[in-house]
Amino acid sequence: MSFGDPNNPYGQPPQQPPAAPPAAPGYGYPAAPPGVPPQGYGYAQQPAYPGYPGGNQMLPQSMPGLLVTARVFLFLISAVQILAALGWFYFAAIANDVSNAADSYSSSSDxxxxxxxxxxxxxxxxxxxxxxxxxxxxxxxxxLGVKFGKGGQGVRITTVVYGALGGVVGLISLFVGLDSGLATAVIFPLIWVTFAAIITAAPVVPSGTAWFARPRY
Structure with a gap:
């Protein structure tokens, strides 16, 4: 009886080829647990959050609607103020012309x-x-309207103070208009008070406070 016979039940079993050693993880990378592909050289890395410390912060949100409204009101008020400035300069020019004409006609200081x-x-x-x-x-x-996009606490505080002072002036004008009894003397101060109230409140509400306190990179 030969031990080399493959049909011999008492012979030595045929030798199996040696199993391939497990693939070692890439240099500098820890071994991945079962079922997780290794992250070594040649493997796609997992996407990370873009460019923010900690990797898990949310992207800045868009400007809140109330702040957008306050911004528009600031631009509208600036247009009125520009027209008012031009009007005052025009009347100043007229007064200056009158002064020059009066001086040319005067013969003495009396x-x-x-x-x-x-x-x-x-x-x-x-x-x-x-x-x-x-x-x-x-x-x-x-x-202030332009700085709403990138401004911080300084812009926020200045806007609140500016709106509050405008509201005080508007209230005084409104009371004067109500005392006069003329409807036309009430409309403009009422609009002004409304604008001032929104401009004052927009940076104070939680959404406005969060907007001006948001991180900037």
Whole structure:
């Protein structure tokens, strides 16, 4: 009886070829658990969150609707303020022309034309100052509206103060209009108070506060 016979039940079993060793993980990568493909060289990496520390922060949301409304109101107010500034400058020019004409007709300092000319000159200077104030307020309104997109707490606080002061002026004008009994004297102050209230409230509500406190990268 030969041990080399493959049909011999008492012979040695045929030797199996050696099993291939398990694939080692890539250099510098830990071994992956069963069922998870390795992340070594040649394997696609898992996508990560784009460019934010911690990798799990949400992308900045769009500007809240109330802030968008306040921004539009700021631009509308700036347009009114620009028109008002141009009007004040125009009236100042008229007063200056009147002052010059009165001075040309006056013959002495006691002449009534001289006094009228002096008054017109003073009025012209006052109107110029008012026009400059209106132009400065228009610049502030436009700046705040533009800064809503990237501004921080400074823009937020300035907007709240600016809107509150505008609301106070609007309320005073509204009370004066109500006291006059004229409907036309109430409409414009009422619109102004509404605009000022929205401009003041928009940065204070939670959505507005979160918008100005959002991280910027």
């Amino acid at each position: 002449d009534p034309f001289s006094s009228f000319g002096d008054g017109a000159g003073i009025a012209s200077g006052v109107l110029v100052i008012i026009g400059l104030i209106a132009a400065a307020l228009a610049t502030l309104s436009i700046t």
